[in-house]
Amino acid sequence: MKDTVRFGEYTLSGGILWLLFSCFITLVVLLNGDGFTLSGAVELWTGWFQPLINVSKNSTINTLLVAIAVVLLFLTGLLLDLLSQHYFSLLEAIYFRHWIIKEHRSWMDGLMAKHPQFIQQDYQRFLEEPVFNWRHPTTQRCRQCYRYNKLRAFMTSYILINAGSSSHSELMNQLNLWRTSRSISMSMMLFCALLFIVNLVEGSQWMIFISSILIPGLLLTSSLAISKRMFSRMCMSLFALLYAVEREDN
Amino acid sequence: MKQLFLALVLLLLFSNQAIAENETDIIEESDNNTVLVVTSGCVGGAIIGTAIPIFGNIAGCVIGGFASWWYND
Numbered sequence: 001m002k003d004t005v006r007f008g009e010y011t012l013s014g015g016i017l018w019l020l021f022s023c024f025i026t027l028v029v030l031l032n033g034d035g036f037t038l039s040g041a042v043e044l045w046t047g048w049f050q051p052l053i054n055v056s057k058n059s060t061i062n063t064l065l066v067a068i069a070v071v072l073l074f075l076t077g078l079l080l081d082l083l084s085q086h087y088f089s090l091l092e093a094i095y096f097r098h099w100i101i102k103e104h105r106s107w108m109d110g111l112m113a114k115h116p117q118f119i120q121q122d123y124q125r126f127l128e129e130p131v132f133n134w135r136h137p138t139t140q141r142c143r144q145c146y147r148y149n150k151l152r153a154f155m156t157s158y159i160l161i162n163a164g165s166s167s168h169s170e171l172m173n174q175l176n177l178w179r180t181s182r183s184i185s186m187s188m189m190l191f192c193a194l195l196f197i198v199n200l201v202e203g204s205q206w207m208i209f210i211s212s213i214l215i216p217g218l219l220l221t222s223s224l225a226i227s228k229r230m231f232s233r234m235c236m237s238l239f240a241l242l243y244a245v246e247r248e249d250n
Numbered sequence: 251m252k253q254l255f256l257a258l259v260l261l262l263l264f265s266n267q268a269i270a271e272n273e274t275d276i277i278e279e280s281d282n283n284t285v286l287v288v289t290s291g292c293v294g295g296a297i298i299g300t301a302i303p304i305f306g307n308i309a310g311c312v313i314g315g316f317a318s319w320w321y322n323d
Contacts, residue, residue, distance in 0.1 A: 132303070137303040193295075193297045194294070196290045199287045205286055208290075212286065212290035216294070
């Protein structure tokens with residue numbers, strides 16, 4: 001069941017990236033040609049898939065094509081997950097350190113003090129040191145992201161070991177949802193970067209401003225907002241379960 | 251303060267916008283469009299460069315701006 005969920009997540013996020021990329025190519029081709037029309041877009045897409053439709057009349061090749069497509073989507077989703085982990089861990093570490101953990105310090109300090117060998121030192125340093133340092137930006141970022149990932153892994157493991165199976169499914173649902181939304185946000189971010197770089201329309205400054213700055217900017221903001229919202233929800237569940245498990249242990 | 255900064259950036263971007271009445275105006279408008287396109291390319295490149303703080307942002311901004319200018323040209 002878990003493997004199927006993971007497979008579905010990766011395939012979905014990979015599919016969204018390919019869809020956005022296809023939309024981008026369609027916009028570039030049509031806006032540089034006769035202009036964007038729905039019939040033109042349909043004609044372009046039919047042209048792309050026509051060779052595949054011709055080849056796939058043979059059932060063996062059809063199965064092979066489907067298998068290749070699924071593997072491609074899965075791989076894209078996997079790469080997106082790895083990329084998003086790298087990109088978003090900085091933002092998550094900042095949000096986690098400045099807003100989320102401060103609310104829970106009164107009882108989190110006690111929990112961390114119970115495990116000095118594994119987590120306490122990293123927890124203290126994560127709270128004391130800044131996430132961003134102008135002198136050593138990459139090193140400091142890596143250190144703080146490592147501490148944040150270790151802390152989150154510890155919290156998740158603590159819940160999974162000490163809580164009942166009903167809590168597991170709730171937590172896993174939130175974690176899966178957050179991971180998928182992060183991958184989707186990553187693909188939207190890449191799409192926005194392409195829109196920023198490639199100027200699609202020609203004409204007045206306002207037209208260029210709207211197409212190259214305003215629309216990608218709004219898309220980027222909304223994708224970051226979705227990602228933040230999902231992260232916040234996941235953290236809420238994580239801390240609620242951790243608090244309940246910790247009280248039960250005491 | 252942030253709104254003021256944004257307003258200033260927008261004002262700078264559009265301050266030289268002119269209605270193309272003669273050849274000089276057309277050249278000026280074209281230059282302004284290039285500035286806008288390169289700016290957006292810089293932003294896009296800097297977003298991708300976030301993977302490596304500071305250096306990645308700067309390199310991304312330069313490469314994005316250049317790619318944008320090259321594509322527009």
